[in-house]
Amino acid sequence: MDTIRNRRSIRKYTAQLVPQELVTRLLEAAMSAPSAGNEQPWEFIVITDREVLQAITRVHPYSQMLKEAPLAVVVCGNLEREKYPGFWVEDCSAATENILLEAEEIGLGGVWLGVYPHDERVKGLAELLRLPSSVVPLSIVALGYPAEKKPPAERFDPSRVHTNRW
Structure with missing residues (x-):
């Protein structure tokens, strides 16, 4: 519970690079997420290139923190891996949250930037x-x-908890 409670949306970062072993831990956490029928429809794009990070800020209006972030992970759903249509969104959301929780656990900060279902963000990023x-x-x-x-x-x-019925 400490990791869950301490996890906050962090939008300011130092210039220190994230070592590959920590990136691997983040991805291992992501791929440990539950998925419908164990379909694991996810794909991950690890971005450390400054030019690519800068370019994303022109496609996604709420991504300005990428101008200083040393790392971004784009979580994608591969529709060819779907067994249960539509559940890729939930599966990839669980993977995204696992990245954020592992980031907190290993001393990193992170923030979730929504892309889907905003067509202009999806198309621009694709x-x-x-x-x-x-x-x-x-x-x-x-x-x-x-x-x-x-x-x-x-x-x-x-007040948001209801038992048995509304």
Whole structure:
């Protein structure tokens, strides 16, 4: 629970590069996510190239933190791997959250940038990253060593809990 509560959306990063072994841990966490029928429809694009990170900021209006983030992971759904149509969104969302939780666990900061279902973001990112037509970008996770600290979030609200019926 500490990792879950301490995870916050971090949008400011130091210039320190993220070592490959930590990138691998992030991807292992992502691929440990549950998926419908164990279909694992995900694909991941690891981006460290400054030019590509900058280019994303021209495609995604809320991605300006990529101008300083040393790393981004684009989480995509591969529609050719779907056993259960439409569940790729949930599966890739679980993978995205696992990246964020592992980032917190290993001392990185991250923020989830939604791509799908916004057509202009999906098309722009697909073109920029040269995605095959069967691959749809769901999210971008900006990552790096945090240059800001936020207190744990206390979001539990018992008024949102209903038992047996509304």
